[in-house]
Amino acid sequence: MSNLLSFFIPKEKKFFSMFEKASLNLVDISKLLVEMVKTSSIEERKRLRNEIENLEHVGDSITHDILNQLSLSFITPFDREDIHQLAVVLDDIADYINGVSSRIIIYKIEPSDITPEVVKLAELILRCTEELHIAVEQLRDLRNVEKINEAYVRINSIENHADDIFDMAIGKLFDEEKDPIKLIKMKELYATLETATDKAEDAADIIKSIQVKNA
Amino acid sequence: MSNLLSFFIPKEKKFFSMFEKASLNLVDISKLLVEMVKTSSIEERKRLRNEIENLEHVGDSITHDILNQLSLSFITPFDREDIHQLAVVLDDIADYINGVSSRIIIYKIEPSDITPEVVKLAELILRCTEELHIAVEQLRDLRNVEKINEAYVRINSIENHADDIFDMAIGKLFDEEKDPIKLIKMKELYATLETATDKAEDAADIIKSIQVKNA
């Protein structure tokens, strides 16, 4: 029934470009985060933190636009709930990336405290968002089962890798850091980085499930 | 099809009043929490903590009633899943508020350790639950798009404000608190307060999405 209808009525194409804007924004934010954890200039860091915050607000308004469009659309390219959920989880990813950068500033984490594991995790977040952007682009034509599956598998494997890095970093932290307050700061920084990759996996799960339902 | 049916069959109205009971209960619990963080009397605190715990149990049984009614109802005013989800998230909010009050007692946080930020966050939780109650009341007539939207926007803005207060409080905590165990306690207290506002935002998201699907 709904298949017949959707055959005759042009679908709301706007969602695709809005989601692509959201996922591309995540790639941009992630690039800034990688820059931020690599720079040793305090000035540059603050500038990057502000840029990340700005892009997080850009993400907020994209999310808002998607949800607004949803309330105005009679026909949607896939389930209303899935559009809602995907918008929310992409927003979450931006929140966690922003959370990493704001914690670096709020906790006054020195450039010299940035470990190779922090840099690695930031790079894995960037790779996750790049794969996520590929997956989001496939939403326009859900018959691309292969491409979505590949991105899905890669995001899962990046997330597993991030888990391993996280475990190792935490092990090292508890072995070496004797200052409990510094330990708390770094532990939370690692956890926020790792949660960003978890949320990327959640987003991949939603896209996969949209594809499964609409294949 | 389901629209035609629902035109002739009277809807299960019971859910509306049960949800209103749940959201009103949240307003009551939040008021007690604000009182609790403002009092300097140890006796009064314990009394308030017990009252909060009692209302949390009241909330549990409202949740139980909603889920029970759901299993007995053939026709529901909106999607079964949404009723389920909304019941669960309202329950979560009560859990986190109760979590704040129980941590104050379990961690033996002195009245003198209660910062202006703790009080502010408790007040923001109260404002969130008041707005949530307004949104829940609109479920009876989902054509009130304006009112739901207004509550939705306000809850989001309160939650953003809570995020800022949280960040500032955490910054100050790491700057000033030299006792790591006290720092851990306060950090967790702030995080629990802030999560309560997050959950209120999740509840607003669900209500918004119910309205979107049923508009």
Add this chain to the structure above:
Amino acid sequence: MSNLLSFFIPKEKKFFSMFEKASLNLVDISKLLVEMVKTSSIEERKRLRNEIENLEHVGDSITHDILNQLSLSFITPFDREDIHQLAVVLDDIADYINGVSSRIIIYKIEPSDITPEVVKLAELILRCTEELHIAVEQLRDLRNVEKINEAYVRINSIENHADDIFDMAIGKLFDEEKDPIKLIKMKELYATLETATDKAEDAADIIKSIQVKNA
């Protein structure tokens, strides 16, 4: 309509046995965890940790099989989204149990640091997974409202009990532990144990909601 169809077309029975494999695997992992927190042999611990990790990988591939089967199945015994969600949350439970065992190793928590509360929480996780397995077995015939309800109620009550144990353990920890780094480790261990029971409750919620929708 879908009822008529489902009357004539044999349902995908594979899901039932895959879910039963997943929930039985959780019972097995939980048993290993109970053994692990009870042994005082460092060797035995490492062996058990590896076994838990192996079973967690087994769980991963069961999850993968379920999601794969989902993408291949035209007819499913209940909503595609519910199959997806249940698979994911069962996977989460395995992750948290594995998280407990890996933290014990990574944080170098000595057998002498394992408190009676850690053992109790591990035992409650085992009881949760046993009940969950009973609930999962009922998915084959959702008219067993009683049995699902009973398991649901018991899991909720076990989870409440775990909450109380958790609160007590945290209270004692803050009262007695003066080494902040050790306190952080134990606090996180308790929290991971407790989250495993939360996730079991989430799984019970999903099964309950499947039953409600399909009764």
